[in-house]
Amino acid sequence: MKRFQVFVLISSVLFFSCKTNTVFVPGEKNELVKNVFSEYYTLAEEYVKLENYTKAIENYKFAMKDKSLHDASYYKIGQCYAWNKQYKEAAEVFSNILKKDKNNVSLKSTVAYLTAMQGDVKGACTQYKNLVLENPDNPDLLVNYVSVLIVAKDYETAKINLEFLEKKFPSTTQLKSLKENLDKLSDSVAKESEAK
Structure with a gap:
C-alpha cells in the first residue's frame, strides 16, 4: 500500500509540475504566430496614416508571411509604392496581381x-x-x-474622343477642364507651326 501511495505522490508531483511550467496546447503556437503577423499588418496601416510608406512596406512584407494576409498586404505594398512615387515597383506589383485576376478593370486601369x-x-x-473598347460604358x-x-x-484623337465623351456622357465633371486643356495646347501648337 505504501508503494502505491508513493507512486501516486510522485505521479501527481510530476503531473502538476509539468502543468505549471509548460503546457502544450494544440494550435496555440499557430495562433500566436498569426497574431504577430496581424500586428505587422496593423503597424503597416498606421505607417500609411503617417505617410511613411517605406516603413509601411517593410511591415506589409512581414504580414505577407501569413497566408490569410498575403494578398491584402501585397496589394497595399503596391499602393505604398505608388504613393511613394516608386512607379516601376508599383506597376510590377499590380501587374502580378492582374495575372491572377485578368478581367479586373480597376487593376488594368491602375497599370495603365x-x-x-x-x-x-x-x-x-x-x-x-483597349480599356475603353472593352468597357464602353x-x-x-x-x-x-x-x-x-x-x-x-x-x-x-483626343478631340474625337472628347466629343464622343461629351455626347455619350454629358454630365461628366471633367469635360470642361479637358476641353480647356485641349484647346490651350492645340492652340499653342497651331501658333508654333504658324511661326515656323
Whole structure:
C-alpha cells in the first residue's frame, strides 16, 4: 500500500509540475504566430496614416508571411509604392496581381496609370484605348484616355474622343477642364507651326 501511495505522490508531483511550467496546447503556437503577423499588418496601416510608406512596406512584407494576409498586404505594398512615387515597383506589383485576376478593370486601369507615370505615354494610350473598347460604358476610362492622349500630344484623337465623351456622357465633371486643356495646347501648337 505504501508503494502505491508513493507512486501516486510522485505521479501527481510530476503531473502538476509539468502543468505549471509548460503546457502544450494544440494550435496555440499557430495562433500566436498569426497574431504577430496581424500586428505587422496593423503597424503597416498606421505607417500609411503617417505617410511613411517605406516603413509601411517593410511591415506589409512581414504580414505577407501569413497566408490569410498575403494578398491584402501585397496589394497595399503596391499602393505604398505608388504613393511613394516608386512607379516601376508599383506597376510590377499590380501587374502580378492582374495575372491572377485578368478581367479586373480597376487593376488594368491602375497599370495603365502607372505606365503613364513611368513616362511610357504611348504604352498608356494603348492600354487605355483597349480599356475603353472593352468597357464602353465607363466614362472614367474615357476621361483617362483623353487625358493621356493630350499628354501624348495626339490632339486629333483626343478631340474625337472628347466629343464622343461629351455626347455619350454629358454630365461628366471633367469635360470642361479637358476641353480647356485641349484647346490651350492645340492652340499653342497651331501658333508654333504658324511661326515656323
